[in-house]
Amino acid sequence: MSIGTLAPPTVTLHEGAARDAESSRSWRKLVRNPAAIAGAVILLVVIGAAVFAPYVAPHDPTRQSLIRRFTPPVWAHGGNTAYLLGTDQVGRDILSRIIHGARVSLVVGIAAVLVSLTVGVTLGLLSGFLHGRVDTGIMTVVDVTLSFPQLLLALAFVAALGPSLGTIIVVLGLTGWERYTRVVRAEVLALREKDFVEAARAMGAGPTRLLLRHLLPNTFSSIIVMSTLQVAQAILAEAALSFLGVGTGSAYPTWGQMIALGRDFVSVAWWLPTFPGLAILLTVLAINLVGDRLRDALDPRVG
Amino acid sequence: MLTLIVRRVLRLVVVLAGVSVVTFAILHVSGDPVSLMMPEAPEADRAVLRQAMGFNEPLPVQFVRFLGNTARGNFGNSFFHRAPALPLVLERMPTTLLLTVLAMGLSLCIAVPIGILTAVRRNSVLDHGATLVVFLGTSMPSFWTGIMLILLFAVQLRLLPVSGWEGWAALVLPTLTLVTVGTPLLLRIVRSSMLEVINLDYVRTARAKGVSEWIVICHHALVNAALPLVTVAGLQFGLLLGGAIITETVFAVPGVGRLIVGAIRQLDFPIVQAGVFLLALIVVLVNFAVDLLYIYLNPQIRVR
Numbered sequence: 001m002s003i004g005t006l007a008p009p010t011v012t013l014h015e016g017a018a019r020d021a022e023s024s025r026s027w028r029k030l031v032r033n034p035a036a037i038a039g040a041v042i043l044l045v046v047i048g049a050a051v052f053a054p055y056v057a058p059h060d061p062t063r064q065s066l067i068r069r070f071t072p073p074v075w076a077h078g079g080n081t082a083y084l085l086g087t088d089q090v091g092r093d094i095l096s097r098i099i100h101g102a103r104v105s106l107v108v109g110i111a112a113v114l115v116s117l118t119v120g121v122t123l124g125l126l127s128g129f130l131h132g133r134v135d136t137g138i139m140t141v142v143d144v145t146l147s148f149p150q151l152l153l154a155l156a157f158v159a160a161l162g163p164s165l166g167t168i169i170v171v172l173g174l175t176g177w178e179r180y181t182r183v184v185r186a187e188v189l190a191l192r193e194k195d196f197v198e199a200a201r202a203m204g205a206g207p208t209r210l211l212l213r214h215l216l217p218n219t220f221s222s223i224i225v226m227s228t229l230q231v232a233q234a235i236l237a238e239a240a241l242s243f244l245g246v247g248t249g250s251a252y253p254t255w256g257q258m259i260a261l262g263r264d265f266v267s268v269a270w271w272l273p274t275f276p277g278l279a280i281l282l283t284v285l286a287i288n289l290v291g292d293r294l295r296d297a298l299d300p301r302v303g
Numbered sequence: 304m305l306t307l308i309v310r311r312v313l314r315l316v317v318v319l320a321g322v323s324v325v326t327f328a329i330l331h332v333s334g335d336p337v338s339l340m341m342p343e344a345p346e347a348d349r350a351v352l353r354q355a356m357g358f359n360e361p362l363p364v365q366f367v368r369f370l371g372n373t374a375r376g377n378f379g380n381s382f383f384h385r386a387p388a389l390p391l392v393l394e395r396m397p398t399t400l401l402l403t404v405l406a407m408g409l410s411l412c413i414a415v416p417i418g419i420l421t422a423v424r425r426n427s428v429l430d431h432g433a434t435l436v437v438f439l440g441t442s443m444p445s446f447w448t449g450i451m452l453i454l455l456f457a458v459q460l461r462l463l464p465v466s467g468w469e470g471w472a473a474l475v476l477p478t479l480t481l482v483t484v485g486t487p488l489l490l491r492i493v494r495s496s497m498l499e500v501i502n503l504d505y506v507r508t509a510r511a512k513g514v515s516e517w518i519v520i521c522h523h524a525l526v527n528a529a530l531p532l533v534t535v536a537g538l539q540f541g542l543l544l545g546g547a548i549i550t551e552t553v554f555a556v557p558g559v560g561r562l563i564v565g566a567i568r569q570l571d572f573p574i575v576q577a578g579v580f581l582l583a584l585i586v587v588l589v590n591f592a593v594d595l596l597y598i599y600l601n602p603q604i605r606v607r
Contacts, residue, residue, distance in 0.1 A: 143314065144321030146538070147587045148579070149545025152563070156329045156579050159567040160339060236444050240549055243446045244564050256444070263450055263553070267458045267465075274454070277447030285442035292438075 033296075039289030046283050050102040057096035058082070061253050065091035070269045086271045088262065094271065097253040098279045104254040105283065108169055109235040113227045115173025117180060121223065124184025125211050129192065135185075142178040150175045151240055158241055163249035168241060172234050179226055187219045221298035228291035232284045239280050255280050304598060311594050318587055326580045327369050330572050331362065340382065340570055378577035383566070388573035392559055392581055398468065399558035400585075402550065403543045405474070406481035410543075411536065413486050418493025422501060423520060433490060440487035445546050449480040449553035466555035477554045484546040485539055492535045496528040530601060537593030541586040 049056055059082075068091040071083050079086065085094040127138040145153075154171050161167045191197060192215070200214050241247055242256025255276040262272030330336045336358055337349045344352075353359055357368065372378065378388040421430040456476060457465040464473050500506060501524050509523045510516070548560030555561070559578050566574035 140314075140317055140321060143318045144325060146541070147318055147322055147590070148325065148583045149541050149548070149586065151545040152548060152579055152582060153325070155548070155564070155567060156575055157332060159570075159575070160329050160332050160572075162333070232442070236442075239444050240446060243444075244549070244552060245568060256446075259444070259447055259450065266450055266454055270454055270458075273447065273450045277444060277451065280444050280447065281439075281442055284444075285438060288438055288442050 033293050035289050036293035039286040039293070042282055042286035043290060046102050046279075046286070047106065049099045050106045053100045053103055057093075057099040058084075059093035059096040061092060061097040061100040062251060063092060067091070070265075072269070073271050073275075076271075085275050086269070088258075088272055089265055089269070094258075094275055097258055098255070098276055101253045101255045101258065101276065101279065102283070104165070104248060104252065105235045105238060105280070108165070108172065108238040109231040111169040112172035112176065112234040112238075113230045115170060116177040116230060117223070117227055119174065120177035120180025121184050121216070121219075123177070124181040124219075125188060125216065127181060128185040128188025129207065129211055129215070131189075138181065139185075142181055145175070145178045148175075151237060154237060154241060155244060155246060158246045163241075163246045165248045165250070168238055168248060172237050176230055176234065179230070180223060183222050183226065184216075184219050187222070188215050191215055191218055225291060225295040225298060228287060228294055232287040232291065235280065235284055235287075307598055308595065311591065311598075315587065315591050319584070322580065322583045322587065323370055323373055324366070326373075326576050326583070327366055329576055329579065331365075336572070340572060342570070373580065378580070379573035381566070381571055381574045383569045383571045383574075388577040389581075391574060392562065392577045395557060395559045395562050396581065398556060399544070399547050399551065399560060402474075402477055402481060402556065402558060403540070403547050405478045406485050406543055406546075407536070407540060409478065409482050410485035410489055410539075413482070414489035414493055415532075418490045419497055419520060419525065421490075422494045422497035425498065433494075437487040437491055440483050443483065445480055445484045446549045446553050448483050449476065449550055452476050452479060453553075466553075468556050473554075473556075477550045477556055480550045480553070481543055481546050485543050488542075489532070489535065489539060492532055493528065496531045497524060500524050500527045530597065533593055533597055533600065537590045540589045544582050544586060 065087070068080075068083070068087050069089060071087040071091075072079050073086040074081055074084050076086075083093050083095070085098070087093055088097070123138050123141075127135045154168075154175050157171045157175075158167050161171070188211075197210060197214055200210055205214070238247075239254070239256030239259070242254045243260045245260065247254055247257050258276035259273045262269070262274075262276070265272050330339070333339050336356075337353050341349065341352065357365060376389050380386060381388045381391055384391055417429075417433055421427075421433045424430060453465055453476065456463045463475055467473050497520075501520075506519060506523050509519045514523070547558060548564060550556065551558040551560040552564050559582065563575055563578040566572070566578070
């Protein structure tokens with residue numbers, strides 16, 4: 001409503017209706033952005049490739065063929081239409097390996113964020129709600145976590161626990177939770193004195209109910225945005241760990257490992273490290289575009 | 304202001320204690336450090352090592368001893384190099400710091416002017432271009448960026464060396480790679496904090512009284528926009544040190560990062576612990592300095 005309107009607001013929107021209006025506005029904002037749409041489309045393709053990998057991949061990603069070693073991509077001289085993006089140093093199809101690699105990236109990205117969310121949100125709620133010693137203690141842990149370069153910490157602990165998919169997920173999850181703690185804590189601190197919380201308390205709501213029903217939902221929009229962006233970071237971190245040699249510890253292809261192996265052949269076969277890197281770039285870019293747009297759409301402070 | 308500084312110093316001590324706990328945990332998190340160090344050794348040999356290293360004692364006892372040793376700079380001997388771990392790490396620290404500081408400085412040199420320009424000329428071609436670069440920069444895996452730079456400048460154009468650390472030319476590609484890690488976030492912060500102050504009343508007043516546009520931007524606006532930048536630049540330092548691990552591995556730069564990555568492959572945990580502890584120590588100290596700088600720069604705190 002513009003400031004100049006003189007007529008009194010006669011119609012009070014029902015709360016639910018207001019929320020619907022707000023969410024549809026968010027939705028319209030989200031849809032109106034071509035970059036975000038492009039991001040969403042790329043993301044859908046990547047997710048589709050990951051889910052249906054065995055059906056869409058043209059070849060077995062682990063099958064080697066010595067006569068087909070170093071086949072260049074199809075458009076380059078000596079390319080073969082059966083191997084669109086070429087083959088690697090032992091003749092494995094690069095496209096198929098990228099398609100299968102999407103599985104590892106997405107699983108690690110999403111699962112690590114779930115671990116971070118669980119830990120970070122719980123500690124944030126406790127920290128903001130209980131203040132005092134608990135708060136000081138938790139915030140000290142946050143400070144300590146922030147003192148380490150995240151990748152370094154992940155590298156050391158994955159190596160110590162033995163590289164595996166589960167280890168990577170847990171370690172990346174446990175090195176990225178502090179952002180949620182900080183935001184949830186700040187929101188709880190800001191909200192806990194608000195009238196609606198006071199009202200709920202007066203009506204006899206216990207602390208658990210206050211936290212879960214009244215405080216937590218108010219942090220959802222920032223949590224959604226942060227976790228989307230963290231998926232992107234976790235995918236980059238997993239690729240970096242694989243590149244450094246503390247990956248999933250299995251022969252299943254991952255993008256980071258493909259780049260690590262391709263690095264040694266960069267002067268004879270440029271396509272080996274290039275395409276898996278492009279896959280990472282596109283996937284992470286897509287998530288970042290969607291996440292950034294989500295932030296604009298969900299955050300009422302941004303125009 | 305003094306109480307604030309005292310509080311920061313206290314926090315520094317607490318955080319350093321926490322950093323020691325985490326470093327200690329690297330070796331003990333798996334439950335059995337001996338099988339971590341010598342996975343293929345027979346049980347008899349393991350028992351000897353367990354006895355010799357004091358792994359039989361309760362964890363708190365071991366931790367206190369670890370603290371004492373750490374305070375004296377003793378992280379044990381490297382299994383691989385057969386020499387004390389700390390000097391091996393320290394010897395390579397200047398290389399890593401040089402790389403990080405160069406990249407940090409260059410990132411700031413790029414991010415600050417471009418960030419200001421994009422904020423002043425909002426929605427211009429430059430602004431949109433910079434946004435695109437920021438998105439690409441944050442989405443590229445740095446090790447891949449490094450390899451692509453090698454492909455372009457070393458393999459195709461033959462301008463720069465592929466890897467190694469001989470002469471100034473060898474510095475270019477690793478630094479450039481690290482700059483792509485550091486610049487995007489800084490640029491984003493400069494732009495958004497400039498946008499926040501540029502329309503405030505006091506900036507408008509300055510314009511209204513006829514102060515030239517450049518002085519308004521550089522003197523009135525930038526001074527206030529600098530505060531968040533200082534904090535982020537401090538945090539960024541940790542990110543770049545982490546990035547240096549990767550860059551050093553890609554370009555075979557003989558720094559701490561490459562030493563740690565190598566040590567991890569050889570299960571040489573004294574080196575890993577010494578390296579992790581020292582890098583964290585640097586991050587903590589840099590952020591402590593940034594905190595003090597923040598207190599000094601922020602008149603709201605300084606005056607009190």
